[in-house]
Amino acid sequence: MVAVHGSLAGVAKHPCQRTQELSSNSRRSTSVRLLRNNEDCNHLGYKSHMKMKTPNRIRSSVTLSLVEESRGGPFVLWDGIARSMDLASSMGFDGVEIFPPDAESLAGVPIGQMAADRNLSIAAIGTGAGWVKHRLSLADGSAGKRQEAIGFIARIVEVAASLGAGAIIGSMQGRSTPEVSKERASGYLREGLEALDSLAARSSGRVFYEPLNRYETDQCNTLESGCRMIEGLGSTTLLADWFHMNIEEADMARSLREAGDRVGHVHFADTNRSAVGMGHLEVSPLIQALRDINYTGYLSAEVFPLPSSIVAAEVTLESYRRYVS
DSSP: OOOOOOOOOOOOOOOOOOOOOOGGGGGGGGGGGGOTSSSSSSSSSOOOOOOOOOOSOOOOEEEOOOOOOTTTSSSSSSSSSHHHHHHHHHOOOOOOEOOOSGGGGGGGGHHHHHHHHOOOEEEEOOHHHHHHHTTTOOOOOOOOHHHHHHHHHHHHHHHHHTOOOEEEGGGGOOOOOOOOOHHHHHHHHHHHHHHHHHHHHHHTTTEEEEOOTTOOOOOOOSOOOHHHHHOOOEEEEEEEEEHHHHOOOSHHHHHHHHGGGGGGEEOOOOTTOOOOOSSSHHHHHHHHHHHTTOOOOOOEEEEOOSOOHHHHHHHHHHHHHHHHH
């Protein structure tokens, strides 16, 4: 079990600063061999791709879920850490984003070494199971439940920090309820983010706060409102999810530029939350905006595994190589 040490206090403040033309190759779903759960990854037939070692570039990542309760959700790989890492590496991804049930489920698992052995990095670790499995949120009306939520996230922040990764706060931000006004919910969220930011600073960790669309939260729906929420938090940046941004942002590229260096992580998803290249997202302007703000983090595919995990991963990589590489 990962212990949490020290007080969780705030830190000093500073200002927050389609034509989607699928290549013929990206429609090769009929020629891509689908991976069944019992297939051996060693027989996938994909060639390993040499990864650029230059750190100052935008990198690719794919999501890996270990939470059975979220099966069918927008995560690409589902076959356990080792098999999923084998697949991600054989296809040529730079990293994996892990969605675990809790921090304790990762205790004793040599995740860092497993990733290094496959020439992968850990892009981020999600905390959403705190909501999916335990109905914990930072905006809960109960002070005890809010502290439980902070503890759940804090343990993942520490695990992520030990792996050189950031911890994502998305669905655990919560929302208002008949008992908790929107103003109070936002205040509770800010208090939780301050506590977790302080912990992250002490453990050399990072927190990625994710604005979600209006149908999932009434906290922060845009990057601009996200910037206001995390203003002054030195170890917390924004997760810019293109699926949510497509719903909420009037101009996605402009929003990325205005958020600037407050963008710490990107979810690489198309308008329909399928792999980029399977919807109608205008990708080039977004990549240019990321280059304009000198973004060198990950484009992580948090998308539905449709029509299969393999096809979703393959189309993601084809789009990544087309627009980024």
